[in-house]
Amino acid sequence: MASMEVDSGNVSKFLAEQQASAPEELRRYYHDFEDLYDRKLWHQLTTRVEEFVNIPSSGPYLVPLYQNFLTDWEDKINKLKLVQFGLAAATQFEDVSSSVDFLTRLMEKVNAPESQDAYVQAKIETAHWQLLMGKVEETKTAMDECDKLLDGFTTVETVIYASFYRVCAEYYKAKAEYAQYYKNALLYLACVNIDDLTVAEKEERAYDLSISALLGDTIYNFGELLMHPILDSLNNTEHEWLRSLLFAFNSGDIGKFEGLASHFSKQSLLESNMAALSRKICLMSLIEAVFKRSADDRNIPFADIATETRLPVEEVEHLVMKALSLKLIKGSIDQVAQVVHVTWVQPRVLDxxxxxxxxxxxxxxxxxxxxxxxxxxxxxxxxxx
Structure with a gap:
């Protein structure tokens, strides 16, 4: 990788060369760069560079701009902005290891007491590239370090939290830890404007969230996802049936679940976890049955539960015990009278x-x-x- 140091005397020559080779829509920026640089208007120059970076066609020019221009006055740039410029440039390298090397050097530059927020973003984004290289443990170490640093901050830019939760979600996806992925992916979406995501990104995120909600062994309330606009990204796609499946689970509708089970062959994870999904829909059906009853009508006969869940009566007690152990409900079982007395049902986000x-x-x-x-x-x- 080329050196990130540059002789300030070559700045004008570099900008002139880049201006001559750049497409028409970018040329005026190089003129402005030189003008603001000569006048030492660092804030205005930073803003202009930010505008340049956000233009899609600027991609091939970002690494040269960083290595041959920004490094000459990087001590004048807000460190968080510097990191964000570096992150944009890091996406332009041909191989992942070069991106990691580039960001590691940037991370070292901003690792100072007055710029720990920038360090956290550089650290967690470097972990993203390490994860792509298969360095899972290094990613987890970075996550833990950043988590501790974030806890100590009084205020944090939303963009840093967005990076943190996105990389955490990527890590848990790689580890197939569905509940943790679900939690961090939703926190990530809370930190961004989903309209800024591409159509493909929104569809992929909605798909992954749907799978994790279904397979997460501690997730029995889908309301937060069902009410999130990201789920609409599945409409009119080949995965639209997943959206319907989530609504079926949330309402404990076993009939609709069985009707949609034919789609499981399209997703091997669901097909291989059919038994667990069947148990989960029965628990969801039990929760919904309790939820629909009034507070003074919570003595539920086994026979009623069997009807709601489509289970044999002799399996109802085991189902209720499972619900009690997962703290989905609280209450007691009268084995003699074959009645369940429910005193509490898990709070839910309702559709x-x-x-x-x-x-x-x-x-x-x-x-x-x-x-x-x-x-x-x-x-x-x-x-x-």
Whole structure:
């Protein structure tokens, strides 16, 4: 890789050469670079470079610009901006190892007490490239270090959190740790404007989130994903059935689950985990059955649960015990009477249909209270008087 040091006397010559070879839409930037550089207007120059970097056609010119121009005045650049310029340049190397070498040197430059935020972003983005090289342990070490540093910051730019959660999600995807991927991918999406993602990126993220939600052994509430606009990226694609499957799980609809199971052959992970998915939909069906009941109607016979979950009655007790162990519900089992008494059900992020069902129950409750108030008023007036 070429040296990142440059003789300041060659700056004008470099900019002139780049301007002559660049496409028309980029040439004016090189003129502005030289003008602002000569006048030592570092903030305005940084802003102009940022505009240049954001132009798609600038890609092939980013590494030369960084190595032959930015390094001449990098001590005048905001360190977080410098890292972001470096990250853009790192994507232009032909091999991953060159990107890692480039970012490692950049990371060392910003590793100072006053620029730890820039160091974290450089460190975690270097870990991204290391993960692509198969250096999984190095990636995890970087994640742990950055996590500790972030905890110590008072304020952090959102772009740094976005980098951190994105790389964490990539790591957990590589490790097939579905629940952790699900958590970090959603946190990443909370840090970015999804309209800035490409169509392909949105579809891939929605697909991966859907798979992780289904296979995550601790994920039994899909409401947050179902209400997220990223899921709409699956509409009118070959993976649209996944969106329907998530809604079926969230509502515990076993019939719809069985109807969509024919698609599992398109995704080997789902096909190989069919037994686990069947157990999960039964648990989701149990949760939904409890959730739909009013608070004063939580003594549920085994027979009712068997009907809801389509399980034999003799398997209901084991299902309930599983739900209790996962803390999806709280309560007790009366084995003699074959009744489950539920005192609590896991809070849920509701989809629109479930919110409407709750609205209807509240209306029913309100009507009951009104009738009771009228009854007390008519029958107990003298007593209260």
């Amino acid at each position: 629109k249909d479930q919110i409407d069902a709750m609205r209807q129950r509240l209306q029913t409750w309100d009507e009951s209270v009104r009738k009771m108030a009228l009854f007390v008023q008519e029958e107990g007036g003298e007593v209260f008087a």
